[in-house]
């Protein structure tokens with residue numbers, strides 16, 4: 001059965017996908033966006049679209065029996081995680097043997113669940129990671145474009161210094177300073193103007209109401225409000241939520257896709273067969289790599305290169321938890337949006353000061369360290385489960401943990417403080433067995449050409465985090481957005497003119 005032909009199909013609706021959809025729509029190309037998650041627009045019985053971190057319900061996670069929050073609890077109480085009905089919730093954790101990968105599910109992809117930190121990488125490191133990309137063009141044109149489109153803003157210093165909700169970050173700055181470490185502010189796509197109004201009680205609380213991870217009901221300029229809304233407004237772009245692409249085959253002039261549509265409860269609705277001339281994969285590092293790997297290994301796209309599945313990394317992610325003195329509390333009010341990072345240039349670590357919005361004083365300081373771990377994992381295709389399997393071992397994470405440990409040992413020594421063992425599921429003060437920043441699998445210039453055109457095929461493109469070889473040194477979405485802008489500009493000019 002043939003359910004129709006569209007000139008362009010975009011798989012997924014995260015950063016790379018959203019950029020591609022908008023620019024295709026503006027160029028007059030009729031485009032269909034296929035997204036496996038929901039369109040998060042309809043309020044639940046409580047009047048809210050998303051649930052908060054302290055009261056997770058079925059909206060929180062993608063078809064799980066129990067929530068799998070990164071922070072397990074404090075004082076060995078399982079505060080955060082609880083049983084939930086299986087549902088097309090907004091956050092997924094895809095579990096491989098030594099690595100759990102958090103990803104967003106829904107129209108907007110990771111932008112729905114993430115912390116909104118919008119950081120441009122250090123230029124010298126960017127040039128090292130992606131040597132074939134014209135860095136001057138990126139830093140003069142595409143990074144600024146991405147920042148504008150994503151509405152990146154910075155916290156006003158007086159607000160940061162005065163708000164009870166950032167006491168936890170100011171405390172960590174003080175403790176780091178005693179050990180000789182400086183800090184830097186991190187820009188964000190969460191509106192700090194909105195946050196200040198939350199604090200004054202003028203608008204409903206979101207960042208100040210423990211919302212992040214399972215979605216923000218207010219304040220955050222996610223892709224569904226920006227790029228994707230603009231794409232639909234061109235009149236050329238349609239978004240189909242709860243549509244998961246399971247198979248990609250080549251046709252004489254383009255591609256044929258098998259798509260499974262489900263209800264939000266998971267019941268099958270239809271299996272569809274769609275064709276297109278140009279196919280853009282924006283299903284994320286895991287999703288796009290899996291589609292390509294499956295196609296190569298099952299013979300649907302046998303000419304894909306051996307580089308598909310290679311070059312994966314968790315952006316050196318390590319979480320860490322420290323204990324503070326009774327006289328130096330973190331505060332029971334904590335903004336869910338991180339804005340400050342400790343810098344350790346000698347060890348190449350930035351440690352973002354993360355909230356523990358438990359609603360009670362926990363004396364815990366939590367950090368997401370981004371390190372430059374050079375180790376890389378790879379995916380293989382498992383025919384029995386029809387899934388891509390990530391090969392990444394705990395040993396490969398060791399350089400990341402060692403770098404983070406060096407920094408936090410110094411901070412503990414300078415302050416006579418200790419680590420916390422009750423925060424992560426592994427009962428260790430460091431957790432490198434999960435990540436928020438999956439990168440790679442279809443690396444630019446290897447599995448694709450220098451503009452994301454997949455090697456071995458025509459009119460087939462990767463647009464997302466799969467292009468980045470495993471590490472950026474900072475949070476990745478601004479880079480993914482900027483790179484997608486750069487690539488689609490070239491593709492529109494040369495392939496669709």
Ligand code: FDA
Nearest residue numbers: 012014015016036109110114115117245284287465475477
């Ligand atoms: P992304 O993962 O955003 O989107 C892929 C989309 O494709 C998803 O919506 C998925 O459902 C869909 N999909 C997958 N397979 C499919 C299929 N077969 N068919 C149809 N659809 C399919 N980054 C940052 O810069 N600053 C930050 O503060 C944070 N914080 C953060 C917190 C948390 C909790 C997470 C999980 C992640 C972050 N990140 C982050 C990371 C950031 O969100 C991430 O790097 C980007 O969302 C990746 O963008 P992509 O375009 O690669 O795909």
